[in-house]
Amino acid sequence: MPPSPHAIGRDRGAAPVSSGRRQAGKQRPGAGPRKEEQAEKDLIWGLNSVLEALRQPGSVSEILVQRGKAGPRIQAIVDRARQDGVRLRFVAADRMGLPGRCRHQGVVARRTAARLYSLEELLDHLASARQPGDPRLLVLDSIQDPRNLGSILRSAVAAGFGHVIMTRERSAPVTGTVVRTSAGAAARLCLCQVVNLAETLKYLKEKGFWIFGAVASPGATSIYDADFSGPACLVIGSEGRGIRPLVQRQCDHLVTIPMRAEMDSLNASVAAAIIMFEMVRPR
Template sequence: MTSQRASTRSFEQKRKTEENPDESLIWGINAVAEALRGNPRRLSEIFIEKGKAGARLQEIIEAAREAEVRLRFVELERVGLPSGCRHQGVAARQAEAELLPLAELLAAEPERILLLDSIQDLGNLGSILRSALAAGFSSVVITSERSAPLTGAVTRASAGAVAHLRISRVVNLAEALRQLKSQGYWIYGAVAEAEAQSMYQTDFSGKIGIVIGSEGKGIRPLVQKCCDHLITIPMPGAFNSLNASVAAALVMFETVRQAQRSSS
């Protein structure tokens, strides 16, 4: 019975792939290697077939790690490749936006930066990016691991905001926070903890970075330690948990409210 269900799921997945091919995917050793050489910023993630080996595959793996492109070792039939394609054990997904090195993002000296710690839901990520643009957070940092890739689904969920944002992808978010702090940013981590400081009693003046954690576990402990302040959204109701995209929007717009009040 279990094998029958698995076979049915595999058939359904294959049928959906053939009816709706993922146009963001490229495959084959030459195609992926060339994309890595040409512009790795446009690659959201690279898939390596589980158990596959070879000198040229290893070169791709090493180049991906050097370029800080997300690597995933998977069964390639699960990623949406067209039936019968010669993938040679490797495929890649092209991002909907060019991803910047952190140094390039910081060179523009943005007043506000949104930092997303392992947001894995495509819809949540898109909604957060849409709110970020609306709130004036035009610079965003995401993690290369444990983060949803910038696919067409994210772009659609963001209502096209992705194209208007400057997005950097980093391997080590804690290290990125240390870089921001060295350049005069105050870092605020949004948490669902009653003992944290209310965002309404927090001074968000100056250059700031707002950290939003993942949907289930929130901000990781090591990242929390790099925050200058942990803030929370006070909720008088008995239910005290908000969707990550809603929480992100509330915090970002509170910083906007304070900035508008201080300038008036």
């Protein structure tokens, strides 16, 4: 039986994923969000990020182009927006809708509501995806830095991890900063947020996944010695504390990146990239 909807979000049916090895701050009342916070949530900016977002049908509702800006990539954005019927507006620099600290390169896209999948929807999508090799899932436990999150999502797409599960309460939201840092890769992923990550991992094990937790511990198995065959799920912990104990107890194997220098850990996004590419390396 799957965890309750309160643990993992909305259920929409069984997930037919086959098993390879395993058997079965306080805000003033009435005050709305600050302008910068709202921009972070609703907008994507920068040439690469906007182009990538436009490649995902239905992900953009409007494009703002700064008057006087020109170039091949600006024109590509304009042409694609017109082709897809996306609303296009040419505006003055002070009408771009972003705080001055944001380097928008003359183009801003307004996102449609971010699509978040339920756990069952994500597993159904993973089962139907025609990708070579064993099923792969990335799980992020409390990644709170938006730039780290964006970098991890970019690496996930590059390594072929198209499905990502995140904690709902302790993670950075998928804002414009995340999308820009990911170079638009966030729009190409199936994203799912869950409340109870430990219960979610338990359910994934019932569905046939082996759970690998990334830790900075000399007692863990080197990623170069680990057996990643079969359906596998990689858990990456937060930047400061790593994987929480309750979540770590649901991991079948703890793996680590051996380091020659006297360093105790790597940045979460760097570690995630190294391990993901090792997990998909042909053996």
